[in-house]
Structures are given as C-alpha cells and as structure tokens.
Amino acid sequence: MIKNVFILSLLLFFAACSEKPLTQNLDGKALLESKCASCHDINMPPKISDNELAPPIMAVSFHVHNFVKPTDESQRTSKAIEFVTDYIFNPSLKKSFCDEDSLERYGLMPSQKNKLTKDEAKAIALYMFTNFTQENLIVIQKKQAAFDALDAGEKIAIKHRCLGCHGVNIKKVGPSLVEIADKYSQNKDEIIKSIRNGSKGIWSKGAVMPAFEKMEDEELEILTEWILKTNKS
Ligand code: HEC
Ligand code: HEC
Secondary structure, eight states: OHHHHHHHHHHHHHHHHHHSOHHHHSOHHHHHHHHTTTTSOOOSSOOOOTTOSSOOHHHHHHHHHHHOOOSSGGGHHHHHHHHHHHHHHSOOTTTOOSOHHHHHHHOOOOOOTTTSOHHHHHHHHHHHHHHSOHHHHHHHHHHHHHHHTSOHHHHHHHHTTGGGTBOSSSBSSSOOHHHHHHHTTTOHHHHHHHHHHOEESSSOSSOEEOOOTTSOHHHHHHHHHHHHHGGGO
C-alpha cells in the first residue's frame, strides 16, 4: 500500500512537470506586482505622478515592443520578451530604449539579480506583452468612456453592487428598479430608508435586502434620484 502511494505520487510529480514549460505555471501578473511595482506603475492606463521612480510598465512594454529589431516581424514579441528577461538582470544605459532625458531623470535601473529567477523574469515578460498591448488599452479606454458617460447615480449603484441583485428592468434576487420607482414615485424617503436600513418581507418572503448603513448621505440622495428616474426612460 505505502509503496503504491509512493509510485502514484512519483507519477503525478512527473506528469505535472512534463505537462507545461515552467513559465506557464508561474503567475506573471502576481510576479510583476511583487517584483516590479515598487518602482514601475503597473496600471493600465498608468496613473500619472510627478515623482515616479521609473517609466510605467505600459510605456516600457509599448516602447520595447516597438524598438526591438527582429530579423523577422513574426519574432517581434519573442524578441521583446528576450530583451526584458535580459534587462531585468543586466540593465545598461546602452541597452535601454529610454530617451536621454528620461534616463537622466530616473537613473539606470538597478539589476534585479538575486531578487527573482530567470523563469520568473520570463513569466513577467510574457505577461507584459500579452496584457500591455495597444488592443487591450483600446478596450479598457472604451469601457472607461462608457462608464464615465453613465448617470452619477448609476455609477454609485455599480460601486455598491446594487445591480447584482436588482436589474433596472428585470427582477433578480430583489425587485427591478423600475418596479421600485413605480411603487415609491411619491415616496422618496421610503426608498432612502430601505437602502439605509435594509428590508425584508415586503417584496418576497425569503430574500433579504442588506442595510447600507455607511453610505454617505450625498451618495444615497443621488442614487435614490437615479432609481426614481429609471421608470421614465
Ligand atoms: C528599484 C526600482 C526598479 C525596479 C524594482 C524595477 N525597475 Fe525596471 N527600471 C527602473 C528604472 C529607473 C528604469 C529606467 C532607466 C532604465 O531604462 O534603466 C527602468 C527601466 C526598465 C526597462 C527598460 C525600459 C526601456 O524602455 O528600455 C525594463 C524592460 C524594465 N525596467 C523592466 C522591469 C521589470 C520587468 C521589473 C520587475 C522584475 C523591473 N523593471 C523592476 C527601475 C526599476
Ligand atoms: C444581496 C442582494 C441585494 C443587494 C446587494 C441590494 N439589494 Fe435591494 N433588495 C434586495 C431584496 C431581496 C429586496 C426585497 C426585500 C423585501 O422583500 O423587503 C430589495 C429591496 C430593495 C428596495 C425596496 C425596499 C422596500 O422597502 O420596498 C430598494 C429601494 C432597494 N432594494 C435598493 C437597493 C440599492 C439602492 C442597493 C445598492 C445600494 C441594493 N438594493 C442592494 C436585495 C439586494
């Protein structure tokens, strides 16, 4: 019995090892956060700051991807991955694609030798060139623009996850917002009270509406105004 268990775990060990190359088992995103984010901003798009220590990772990714010189265009991404994997351990003013002014402002990146393994560096580089791409930036900017265009009240509803339980037009766990607006069209204070204190037993027997005790008065007001408007469009 003990022998069988031993052989089984040995088999599992080899199966796990032979399945994928090592970098695919490493989490490039988590590694980027823990190994690079202390100096490089890793938001997409980056948060602008006056006293940044290094160029944002999105800028680095776009940069390196544009400036590496592959012999064959189809090799551009693998060449970029190779560049970053090397740069992490062996940075130099000559290799850097940063312009002179930036290099002067930031100073050379200190080598990260002994702070991560080569495989970890590769996993980070792979993640950089799959996540920080022009296509992804466009998708994110479109989503952001759509969110910015929303009514202030709807933004608050999204922030507090009201829409997980209430559809605007459809009933989910709780009644639709349109139904609520119809019922309380002349009774705004009732809505405010329900959001603040929660509610149960009014719309159904089982499901409970949680209390949002800590929501700011101003937010609550804007949110309630928006709910009351949902049956008017
Ligand atoms: C201690 C701060 C610091 C840490 C940690 C750091 N960097 Fe840098 N990095 C810099 C600075 C400063 C620059 C700009 C100067 C230069 O190009 O060397 C830079 C530049 C780079 C460049 C070259 C940019 C270009 O356009 O040529 C790459 C690639 C890079 N970093 C990747 C990484 C990755 C990946 C990590 C995480 C493993 C990391 N860095 C961790 C400070 C840091
Ligand atoms: C976990 C699910 C859930 C979340 C999250 C939730 N609700 Fe509800 N809500 C309910 C349920 C269930 C009811 C019906 C309760 C009842 O029958 O009294 C309800 C009822 C309501 C009512 C009507 C209460 C009454 O007195 O008739 C309002 C108004 C309301 N929700 C607003 C909101 C707002 C605004 C948010 C976000 C800040 C929110 N809800 C978040 C589940 C939820």
